[in-house]
Amino acid sequence: MISGAVTNRYTEGLYGAAKDSGVVDAVDISLQEVAKALDSNPDFRVFLEHPVIPAKAKKELVGQVFGQAAQPLVVRFLDVLIDRKRAAYASAVAEAFHRRAEQERGHVIVHVESAQPLSEAETQAIRQKLASALNKEPQTIVEVNPALIAGYRFRIGNRILDATVRGALQQFSQKLTASGAVEEGIR
Structure with a gap:
């Protein structure tokens, strides 16, 4: 290990x-x-x-x-x-x-997962937004993951920002379960 x-x-x-x-x-x-x-x-x-x-x-x-x-x-x-x-x-x-x-060169590696393939213009727009948010030049690695349904997931080092429909559904499900909601048909 x-x-x-x-x-x-x-x-x-x-x-x-x-x-x-x-x-x-x-x-x-x-x-x-x-x-x-x-x-x-x-x-x-x-x-x-x-x-x-x-x-x-x-x-x-x-x-x-x-x-x-x-x-x-x-x-x-x-x-x-x-x-x-x-x-x-x-x-x-x-x-x-x-x-x-x-990192020493002032760059940051960002893994971007998207539910759909991104155009060059979309990739460039994401890169510019990341550059202004991080104050560093991002090196983006874009991957397509249809399981995300829609949206983007960003991984920077060990941090993950999930702005996907799948992530939102999982959070919603966890909140329902935590609040005591019972799945239909299960007692």
Whole structure:
């Protein structure tokens, strides 16, 4: 199980080292590539996370796969994760590092769920409203989720703003249940 506290500790350590070396952008790009490689190659992930495979073999493979392509600090960081039997944290650290780097750049990542596909004009209007509300430049990731019925759901970090019909119906149902309303036909 991935722990947020462990992820944050490794992320902050790596971010501090990258900032001190002036390579935050390069580390961010390399970490995103590592995460893509792990997500697209389940066998590679299993190999790195397997408790019986020796750390030396894992580090050799990481060197072969990422040695020339990735920022050297990222390769050293992966070696540390392997030595400490924390390779399972690589993707979580990549995501947290990216959020941290975007935050330092004055950007914020906003996941937008919509019941219907959005036009470019609608997406731009949402982006402008978010920018004025957050006082930061939002990087929006838009997903279509027909189960929402209508409206939007925004996720910024661990905060969620639900302005959907489905969310309103769920809140209404919870209020009815909490106030003692009995479902019809059930006693």
